[in-house]
Amino acid sequence: MRDALGAVQSILVLGGGSEIGIATVKALAEQRCRTVVLAGRHPEQLEPVADDLRAAGVTTVDLVAFDAADPASHEQVLTTIFSDHPDLDVVLLAFGVLGDQDAFAADPVSAAEAAVTNYAGAVSSGLVVAQLLKEQGHGTLAVITSVAGERARADNFVYGSTKAGLDAFAQGLGDSLVGTGASVMVVRPGFVRTKMTAHMEDGPMATTPEAVAADIVAGLKSGAHTVWSPAKLRPVFGILKLLPRPIWRKLAASR
Ligand SMILES: NC(=O)c1ccc[n+]([C@@H]2O[C@H](COP(=O)([O-])OP(=O)(O)OC[C@H]3O[C@@H](n4cnc5c(N)ncnc54)[C@H](OP(=O)(O)O)[C@@H]3O)[C@@H](O)[C@H]2O)c1
Numbered sequence: 001m002r003d004a005l006g007a008v009q010s011i012l013v014l015g016g017g018s019e020i021g022i023a024t025v026k027a028l029a030e031q032r033c034r035t036v037v038l039a040g041r042h043p044e045q046l047e048p049v050a051d052d053l054r055a056a057g058v059t060t061v062d063l064v065a066f067d068a069a070d071p072a073s074h075e076q077v078l079t080t081i082f083s084d085h086p087d088l089d090v091v092l093l094a095f096g097v098l099g100d101q102d103a104f105a106a107d108p109v110s111a112a113e114a115a116v117t118n119y120a121g122a123v124s125s126g127l128v129v130a131q132l133l134k135e136q137g138h139g140t141l142a143v144i145t146s147v148a149g150e151r152a153r154a155d156n157f158v159y160g161s162t163k164a165g166l167d168a169f170a171q172g173l174g175d176s177l178v179g180t181g182a183s184v185m186v187v188r189p190g191f192v193r194t195k196m197t198a199h200m201e202d203g204p205m206a207t208t209p210e211a212v213a214a215d216i217v218a219g220l221k222s223g224a225h226t227v228w229s230p231a232k233l234r235p236v237f238g239i240l241k242l243l244p245r246p247i248w249r250k251l252a253a254s255r
Pocket residue numbers: 014015016017018019020021040041042066067068069070093094095096097098117144145146147188189190191192193194195196197
């Protein structure tokens with residue numbers, strides 16, 4: 001349960017190795033968060049992060065195996081986590097794969113696998129988390145989507161379409177939870193310098209995982225339903241979404 005000042009005291013990160021996710025838990029640790037559960041494909045690789053969090057004052061750090069691409073496992077894995085940690089204030093859905101549009105075109109099965117991770121796996125785990133938050137009577141599911149879902153680009157439309165679907169899912173789930181005590185916060189970052197984008201040149205308004213984490217923490221504190229990171233992307237995409245397709249194609253190709 002959040003403390004009297006509304007500070008988050010416990011968080012579960014799905015995709016626990018995410019640089020944005022780790023920056024977020026580190027920022028929350030500075031604000032009295034005392035329980036962190038990192039759930040990822042290779043939990044043993046997260047030990048150094050766990051050590052950092054303990055040094056920052058987090059009293060309980062749990063590393064758990066979780067595969068977004070295995071929806072059939074989600075109910076059991078998440079129910080066990082909630083039973084081991086009966087009072088989770090926030091669940092941050094941070095897993096995702098970017099992939100490569102040309103590689104997806106050459107191997108459509110790999111594109112479908114990315115869609116399973118980014119979308120189907122988020123639908124499955126998101127629905128289970130929503131039910132568990134409803135049962136405990138409080139808690140926020142923060143879902144990291146992307147501005148790539150705001151308008152499809154020819155050079156990354158497989159990824160962009162998974163994020164568009166995820167964003168719509170998260171909005172609808174949030175609306176369905178109104179009045180239950182549980183809530184959903186959609187997080188829409190632009191280009192963030194993490195291992196996911198390490199091979200790429202900076203996109204427009206590129207930012208850092210720490211800056212996105214600060215926006216997420218601020219959004220959790222204010223009870224926002226949507227967080228753009230950086231915030232100026234909101235008016236920018238308000239305009240970009242209205243551009244005629246030929247102009248958008250040219251603009252997207254020139255970046
Ligand atoms: N970086 C950007 O520019 C940017 C912009 C907008 C949105 N986003 C979104 O922000 C989220 C976090 O990304 P990030 O930038 O922090 O990149 P990141 O450090 O690469 O984090 C992505 C995480 O997803 C995990 N993951 C991938 N497939 C998984 C699976 N099947 N099961 C469980 N975990 C899985 C990865 O696990 P492993 O460590 O095992 O590989 C990794 O820890 C993603 O949803 C991404 O799409 C990123």
